[in-house]
Amino acid sequence: QTNNKRTTNEQQTVNDKDNVIIRFAMKFPLTKDKIAAAFGCCCRLNEEDVELDPDCNEKWRRDAFKIFEAADWTEFNVGYTRTYYDIDRWGMRVGQEKTEFVDMSKPRPCSYSSKTDRDGIVKETTIIEAPTSHANSSNLPEEYRGITLRQLRAVWAMVVRRCVPEGWTDWKGNLLTPEEVMFYHVYTYIILPFTCEKQTSFVQALPSTVGPQPPHFFISHYWGNTIMGFIQCLEQAIQDYRVNCNDDHESRGGGMTADTPLWVCAYGDNQWALEDHIPDDPRETRFVKAMSIAKGRTISILDEEGTVFSRIWCMFQIFLTLMSSKGAMAEENSKNGLLSVYTTHTHIYRETDNSEEEERKAVGIILGGSTSDLGIFERICTRETSFPFELIKKVLSIYVEKANASYEPDRIHILNALLGNTGDRINDNPPATHEKYVELNNKFWGSFASSATALQHAAREGGEGWIKMIEAFANGGMEGELRFNFNSNGVFGELTAAQATQLVAHLPPTIESLIIAEANYGVEFLEALIQRVKQLHDMKELTIKNTLVGGDEGGGQQVGLRLAEILSTNTTIERLHLWNTDLIGTENVEQWGDALMKNDTMTELNLKLIGYA
Numbered sequence: 001q002t003n004n005k006r007t008t009n010e011q012q013t014v015n016d017k018d019n020v021i022i023r024f025a026m027k028f029p030l031t032k033d034k035i036a037a038a039f040g041c042c043c044r045l046n047e048e049d050v051e052l053d054p055d056c057n058e059k060w061r062r063d064a065f066k067i068f069e070a071a072d073w074t075e076f077n078v079g080y081t082r083t084y085y086d087i088d089r090w091g092m093r094v095g096q097e098k099t100e101f102v103d104m105s106k107p108r109p110c111s112y113s114s115k116t117d118r119d120g121i122v123k124e125t126t127i128i129e130a131p132t133s134h135a136n137s138s139n140l141p142e143e144y145r146g147i148t149l150r151q152l153r154a155v156w157a158m159v160v161r162r163c164v165p166e167g168w169t170d171w172k173g174n175l176l177t178p179e180e181v182m183f184y185h186v187y188t189y190i191i192l193p194f195t196c197e198k199q200t201s202f203v204q205a206l207p208s209t210v211g212p213q214p215p216h217f218f219i220s221h222y223w224g225n226t227i228m229g230f231i232q233c234l235e236q237a238i239q240d241y242r243v244n245c246n247d248d249h250e251s252r253g254g255g256m257t258a259d260t261p262l263w264v265c266a267y268g269d270n271q272w273a274l275e276d277h278i279p280d281d282p283r284e285t286r287f288v289k290a291m292s293i294a295k296g297r298t299i300s301i302l303d304e305e306g307t308v309f310s311r312i313w314c315m316f317q318i319f320l321t322l323m324s325s326k327g328a329m330a331e332e333n334s335k336n337g338l339l340s341v342y343t344t345h346t347h348i349y350r351e352t353d354n355s356e357e358e359e360r361k362a363v364g365i366i367l368g369g370s371t372s373d374l375g376i377f378e379r380i381c382t383r384e385t386s387f388p389f390e391l392i393k394k395v396l397s398i399y400v401e402k403a404n405a406s407y408e409p410d411r412i413h414i415l416n417a418l419l420g421n422t423g424d425r426i427n428d429n430p431p432a433t434h435e436k437y438v439e440l441n442n443k444f445w446g447s448f449a450s451s452a453t454a455l456q457h458a459a460r461e462g463g464e465g466w467i468k469m470i471e472a473f474a475n476g477g478m479e480g481e482l483r484f485n486f487n488s489n490g491v492f493g494e495l496t497a498a499q500a501t502q503l504v505a506h507l508p509p510t511i512e513s514l515i516i517a518e519a520n521y522g523v524e525f526l527e528a529l530i531q532r533v534k535q536l537h538d539m540k541e542l543t544i545k546n547t548l549v550g551g552d553e554g555g556g557q558q559v560g561l562r563l564a565e566i567l568s569t570n571t572t573i574e575r576l577h578l579w580n581t582d583l584i585g586t587e588n589v590e591q592w593g594d595a596l597m598k599n600d601t602m603t604e605l606n607l608k609l610i611g612y613a
Contacts, residue, residue: 067193071162076194076206079104080157089119090351091239091372092358104154107210110146113244113255118374120242128261130212143289145203145268146215146261149234153258154208156231158190183223183230183266191271199272215263216253217340218287218294220317221301222308223266226344229362233301233342234262236362240340240370240383252338253297254371262299263290281426282316282410282417291320296337299364304343306394312403315440316414319400322443339447340366347386352378363387365451368480377483381452381491389457392448393465396472400444401430401437446476446508452491455503459495466499474506479538482511487518497521504529513541520548526559526583534566545579556582561591567602568595574602580609 074080079102085093115124130144160178162168168176168189176185195205203209217237221230237256244255269286279285291298298321300308308314321337342364349360364370365387369380400418405411415430418440448454449472458469486492486500495503500521505528507514514536519525526549533542549556560583567573578584584592584607596602 061196064192064196067189068196071166071189071193073158073194075154075158075161076104076208080154082153082157087120087239089121090353090356091120091242092351092356102150102153104151104206104208106207108148108150108208108259109210110148110213110259110261112216112257112260113242114250116242116244116255118243118245120372122255128214128216130214134212140204140212141289142201142268142270142286143263143293144212144214145201146213146263146290147203147267148213148261149231149238149258151203151206151208152231152234152262152264152267154206155186155190156227159186159227162189179226179228181227183221183225183227186227187223187266187271191266195271199270201270202267204270213261215290215294216256216260216297217262218291218298218317218321219262219264219301220298220308220314221264222303222311222314224307225301225303229303229344230301232344232361233364234299236360237299237340237342237364240364240366240372243371243374249371251295252368252371253295263294280409280413281422282313282414287313287317288320291317296321298337298339300339300341302341302343302391304388304391306391306398309395309398309444310404312400312405312411312414315398315400315403315444316417318444319418319440322440322447338366338368340364340370341447343388343391345386345388349386350382352376352382360386365392365448365453367447367450367478375481377452377481377485378491384451385453385456387451387453389453392451392454392457395448396445396468398441398444399437400440401432401434442472442475443477445472446478449473450476450478450508456491456494459492459499462499467502470503470506473503474508476508477510478508479510479512481513481515482507483515483517484519485517486521490518493518497525501525501528505532507532507536509536510538511536512538513543514539515543516545516547517543518546519544520550523549523555523559527562530559530563530566533563537572539572541575541577542573543577543579544581544583545577546581548580548582550582557585557588560584561588564588564592564595568598570599571601573599575604575606576602577606578608578610579606582610584610 081099081101083097083099085097086095088094110128111125112128113120113122113124114126116122134141134144159181163176163178163181166189168181168185170176170180170185191202195202198205203213219234238258238260241252241254241256244250249255265287268290282288298317300314300318302308309318318339321339323337342362344362346359346361347363348357350357363384363386365384366380369375370383373379373383401415403411405414409427412428412430413426416426416428419430419434419436421428449469454469455473458466484492484503486495492500492503500519501524504516504525514533516529519529526547529544533539549559560581563583567576596605
């Protein structure tokens, strides 16, 4: 497994998860292209690493048939029993544990909650159907092979029942427990055997599949994810996206239920015909088609090492997500592609409205919050605060141009695709540096750095890590509303005056609304804020409240004059709110009036308790 052509510095110990693929390659009749297609986003494998046995094709099929004939497939063909709790208006578990039998013996239509109230109570349900051209297709395209959580729960139920009694093992022969079973093992013990008769995708082989199942979300993940952790992340995501009470929620994928399809490569691909999925241009792959149907909405399942983001295929999926508003996936009523990143992490969640607590197994970071957060900043912060900061720091050290590929041509093709090269240029030797790499890296880092939990933890650690975080924050392209409450009990109350000043000096230039509260840090802070406001060319609304400059008599009014001067020529801000601040007073009110009369854009001025010194 060591490539003799590698230099000493390039030689690495292939970890257990990657070694599984080597074993598959030795056991199964896969060409190198097939291996790359099947596992390209989750392992490192060079052409020289394996020698394939051309005579093992029949043995491969025999092994799958043996498992198929010996195993009990009740969970897929009949159904399974699961336990659950009802949830309240805040998404918290209530009452006693309940049990239900889930029928898997007949097709079940896919759907989502097309209208809910603010508490997630379903008002309307919409059946998800494919276009007429694919509605009755006997050869269902990969992009319409989504899988529902109800079907994924059946996989987990089978893992729990079969793993130990059947003596499932890893590639070294070590016995597995259900909690240790990864996609690698499910591929061997479930996916291949269950599909060996019909040689279709796993989704198509399930009796519960109704036909085309267009995905609402695309799932980007690592085959080293455990099945248990994968399910835990999706269970939490469905709770976070259950609300769908306005157009923004609709465009962000709100109204998710256990019957809402998700695209997962392991289950949507026909593992018996992977050679059909390897065009040179990655923009023509099944990934892109499925992501287009999902309208650029991606849920990334992050393992504890952050491995998924070191894979070139996964970074290509991130590129398509973050840049989707500029390409074919853009829609008139949608924002940039929505990236949600979930990871397993057992923690105690405390609800902001009633202080009730519960243990949760997974947590997600979502730029702009989940639909169930209702755009309420405190709810977003509370939900995301337990996301492991060590993972966020690892993300800031990942560069798309340095991502790994199992198959070197894949890396070349993907980097060229990122640069916009097509045709024969897809095989060009990609440059080591490029502005497109910088753009994607900035957006990728900013997706994490824009979360309150990232900024909070970075501020506590201070030093170079803090500077790196706020730089990523500034360059991340965050849109919409940004709110900073510097009250001692607020989200950013722990920041020092110097850190608060550095933070407002690094506000993303793409934000549309800014709210500053309880920022009693003096002249230097307000000067930095005013200077940055001058550079925010997309901002339409500015609110400064409960913020006093203090100091010498009239100090606040002098600073206020500089803000008024900037506003006199501003062409984007439509609404200005100044509450309980000394930026306006008797000494500068006339100058403020003159400045605002020069402004042709502002339509609303809201003043309250001004003139305090």
